[in-house]
Amino acid sequence: MATVKRAPAGAAVLRGDITVAIRNAVMSELAEVGYGRLSIEAVARRAGVGKTAIYRRWSNKLEMVLEIVSDVAGRAVPLPDTGSFAGDLELLMMIVSKALQHKIASQIIPDLMAEASRNPQIAATLEKALRTHQQAVGDKLVGQAVARGELPAGADPELAVDLILGPLYWRLAVARTELSDDYLEKLTVAVLAALRSSSDS
Template identity: 70%
Template sequence: MTIEKRRAPAGAAVLRGDITAAIRRAVMQELAAVGYGRLSIEAVARRAGVSKTAVYRRWRSKLELVLEVVSSVAGQKLPLMDTGSLQGDLTVLLMVMSKALQHPLAAQIIPDLLAEAARNPQIAETLQAALRTHQHHVGELLIGRAIDRGELPASIDPDRAVDLIVGPVYWRLAIARAPLTMADLPELVASIATALGGSMRTSSP
């Protein structure tokens, strides 16, 4: 939790939002460059162009800093456009996911944080909580709409369905480090929809 979220004492200086944003960007860049193990407050401050004091006024430790920043990024809700069909919704979701996972920062940070999560329970719990929030969001919207359209049975488990949707993309991009192109999406979407037991309908133009 950052200091901004706590009640500031009377007369306390107001923390500048632009400095906080610069520090958050610097954390992501440092994680991509050197990983969690070698990341330091000094290096983050230097990259952000601020003093170490500016960092410590907002976060008490390296772990707290990384947990807050990573949690906010991992928990961001993806735009889930209603295309009118399960196939269209899956295509949009996979396009957004593949673009995000193939971003240079994400490609470097995700494997490192997964390795750290195996050693650090606090990192593991933070990542799991953020990803569960994301999973519920996708399940409620994408799977819920497909159920309402009659494309998926009401008995389907939304969380398991989301595992089946995002699993192949995550495995390919974050684990196997194999490319995923636009040309690959139609076949992947069709396979996922078939596995979900959905009847494919094409959205209206």
């Protein structure tokens, strides 16, 4: 009969399924009540765990939210390689627009941006996670286009990301305007033209 290994007496075993339940509960609470009204008690209740399960993982609300949001914000978006820069752009914009329209994301993002203006730790965490991710996206997208000869070697990856994400964030997260059927196609043409002209200047 196989022996079951037991954790040393007194050792806290952090079960993965409980951690996942807590993370999901945090995101749902953030979407429902915002950071200001979010409480450890409400997260524990929603996750179906005791408060001690949360305090074993994080010492306070801010630490918990920062780690979970940073993880979500820094998650890699699948970077497309369709064989053309225009195709890559349009596919990436479709992925981003779907993410921004997700029920939970569309409620959490504006709230956290507002909270970041009041809380330097939240601002720094979001900036670090987003900047690292955006740089990776820009470098790959523009690097592929340069390698194919579609953009000149001087094309700016940071500008590319600003041009791609800025309009989508404005329309979907700020103005909350629905995208027309041909919006992504028009935006792709505009971004291409802007990057080519900025590289020529």
